[in-house]
Amino acid sequence: MKDRILWCGAALNFKGLKRYKGEPPSASQWIKGFLQGIEANQVKVEGFAPIWDAYFPKGKLIPGQQKFLDQSLNQKIVRYFNLPFLRKFSVAKTLSRKIHTSIRKNGTPLAILNYNTYPHYCNAIKKVIAKYPDIIWINVVLDLDDPEKDNWVKFKKDTEGSAGAIFLSWWGYKNSPLPNNLHMDCGWNGNLPNYKIPEDKIFVYAGKMAEYGGLNVLLDAIQQIDNPNVIFKFYGKGTNAKLMELAEKDKRIHVGGFVTDEELHDVCENAFAFLSPRDNKHQGTKMIFPSKILFYLKYQKPVLSSLLPGMSPDYKDVLVETTDDSANAWAAKIKEACKYNDKQISTIRQNTKFLLENKTWEKQANNVLNFIASVKKERNN
Numbered sequence: 001m002k003d004r005i006l007w008c009g010a011a012l013n014f015k016g017l018k019r020y021k022g023e024p025p026s027a028s029q030w031i032k033g034f035l036q037g038i039e040a041n042q043v044k045v046e047g048f049a050p051i052w053d054a055y056f057p058k059g060k061l062i063p064g065q066q067k068f069l070d071q072s073l074n075q076k077i078v079r080y081f082n083l084p085f086l087r088k089f090s091v092a093k094t095l096s097r098k099i100h101t102s103i104r105k106n107g108t109p110l111a112i113l114n115y116n117t118y119p120h121y122c123n124a125i126k127k128v129i130a131k132y133p134d135i136i137w138i139n140v141v142l143d144l145d146d147p148e149k150d151n152w153v154k155f156k157k158d159t160e161g162s163a164g165a166i167f168l169s170w171w172g173y174k175n176s177p178l179p180n181n182l183h184m185d186c187g188w189n190g191n192l193p194n195y196k197i198p199e200d201k202i203f204v205y206a207g208k209m210a211e212y213g214g215l216n217v218l219l220d221a222i223q224q225i226d227n228p229n230v231i232f233k234f235y236g237k238g239t240n241a242k243l244m245e246l247a248e249k250d251k252r253i254h255v256g257g258f259v260t261d262e263e264l265h266d267v268c269e270n271a272f273a274f275l276s277p278r279d280n281k282h283q284g285t286k287m288i289f290p291s292k293i294l295f296y297l298k299y300q301k302p303v304l305s306s307l308l309p310g311m312s313p314d315y316k317d318v319l320v321e322t323t324d325d326s327a328n329a330w331a332a333k334i335k336e337a338c339k340y341n342d343k344q345i346s347t348i349r350q351n352t353k354f355l356l357e358n359k360t361w362e363k364q365a366n367n368v369l370n371f372i373a374s375v376k377k378e379r380n381n
Contacts, residue, residue, distance in 0.1 A: 003043045004106065006099060007035060008125070009115025010049035011075065014260050016068030017237070022052050024208070025237065025258075026291045027142065031115065032070055033187050034140075034368075037361030041369055043110065047075035048098055050091050050120070056082045091120035096127045103132060111136040111372045113166075117144065117158040126161055136376055137162045141172060144287040152177045163375045166368060168289035169310035180378075182371040183312065186294040187361035192353075193269055195300055197345060201230045201338050203304075204271040206264060207292050209238040214277030214325060216242055221330035228252065230338060232275075233267060235259055268299050273320070273337050276305035280325045286310060293319075294359060300349040302337050304330070317351045 011031040012023050035045045049069055053059030062079050069075045076098060080090035103109070112128065114121040117139050129135050139159050147155045156177055159165065164180030167173035173183035209215060219242050222232055234243060235256040247253040256267070268274075274296040278285060289310045296303045297318060304320045320337055323329045 003110045005038055005043055005045050006102065006109045006112045007031075007045055007047045007114070008095060008112070008121045009047070010051050011035070011047070011070040011073055012051065012068055013070045016051065016070075018258065019068060020051055020053060020063075021237065022054065026207070027115070028070065029261075029295075030142065030186065030291050032073060033189065033361045034365060035073055036189075037187060037363075037365030038369070040362040041366050043369060045074060046102060046106075046109070047073055048078050048095055049075045050078040050080060050095070053082055055084055055087070088118075088120040088123075092124040092127075095120065095124040099124065099128050100131070103128070108132060108135060111138060111163075113138050113140050115140060116142055117155060119158065122158045129161055136372055136379075138372065138375070139165045141165055141167045141169070141287070142289075143168070143284060144172070145284050146286055147172075148175075148286075163379065164371070166371070168291070169287045170289070170312040171286045171309040180371075180375050182368065184364050184367055185289040185310075185312065185359075186291045187359055187364040188294055188298045188356065190360040190362065192356075193265065193299055195349070196269065197301065198270050198272055201227075201272045202233060202270060203230065203273050203275050203334065204233045204235070204267060205275045205277075206235040206268075206295075207276075207290075209234075209236050209240040209243065214279045215240055217279070217325060217327050218275060218277045218330055219243060219246055220327035221334065222246070222250070222253070224327065224331035225334055227335075227338065230334070233271075235264055235267065268296070271299065271301060273302040273304060274299075275334075276303060277325065277330065278306065278308055280306060280308065297352050298356060300352045302340065302345070302348055304333050304337060314355060318348065318355050320348075 009031055011028045017023055017025050038045050051064035053063035059082055061082055063082050064077050064079055066077045078094050080094055112125055112135055125137050129137050139162055165176060165178050166182045166184055168185045173181055231252050233254045237258045247255050276290060276293055286309045302320045306322045306325055307316055320333060322333050
């Protein structure tokens with residue numbers, strides 16, 4: 001029988017992401033790429049997908065429909081009672097039941113992986129491995145609050161009984177208290193987009209419109225740039241009052257909202273550079289790898305960003321690194337990038353292509369499968 005992995009976490013389609021405001025597009029894109037990478041390595045994936053809605057009555061009492069999940073993946077919707085104090089328990093109970101059913105029907109999987117150390121996932125999987133102790137359980141940690149606040153106590157409690165963890169954050173990987181850890185940040189499908197540098201200096205931001213992501217600092221920086229030929233395009237879910245106010249006054253600023261992958265792709269192919277601000281002082285920054293970074297890099301153009309603690313050292317040669325997360329620093333880097341010559345842009349492109357070679361989803365997923373095999377071998381010795 002073909003090896004199979006069970007995955008806990010939802011990848012939504014465009015319709016689902018528009019319907020459920022609390023579901024981040026970056027998470028769905030990451031999950032989709034990763035699971036497709038697993039399957040490219042000839043391992044079957046069976047996904048279990050609860051969709052997070054606002055609490056009832058603002059949201060549905062029993063939310064989630066199959067039609068909102070990405071149809072290219074094998075995912076089963078996990079329904080639950082969407083009430084305060086009941087939701088997490090309900091998700092865990094339904095999820096545990098579905099996993100037990102899958103094992104009885106299809107046999108023991110190679111491993112169970114879950115999206116973040118959320119209690120509803122961890123509690124459900126602990127019940128499964130209590131009955132099937134030979135199953136390899138690994139947490140895939142995309143983002144967490146700063147675990148140093150309690151010296152990793154909650155993290156260790158949540159992951160008790162697991163065989164290890166996969167961290168997107170380089171800082172999390174280097175500081176994890178677990179004995180078995182793997183660093184794997186992000187990936188791409190291996191198909192390079194058309195490469196072109198436009199004459200217009202178009203800077204693109206695609207991500208959350210939340211203030212904590214560093215967006216407001218970026219908006220302050222834009223106001224320090226008086227070049228009328230520099231254009232700033234913003235795409236993503238949600239709204240930002242400061243952005244909308246500034247766009248009304250400054251015609252260089254275009255707000256595109258939340259668009260399809262195809263629309264965003266066209267925008268990125270015609271961009272000159274990308275903007276990836278982040279508040280380094282935000283409590284979760286150490287445990288985050290901003291997956292949008294690799295999305296930008298596949299276009300082989302300048303990406304302006306600070307080198308966050310969640311990024312591995314190999315990103316240093318491909319980023320246009322800001323000295324700090326102040327508006328002055330961002331304004332200076334944008335002005336500097338506008339003056340790049342052909343040689344500087346070519347160097348960035350070559351360094352980026354070198355990094356991308358080892359970041360395809362198929363290679364990243366193969367690293368995960370090798371990690372699972374090594375953990376299993378260690379357990380059996």
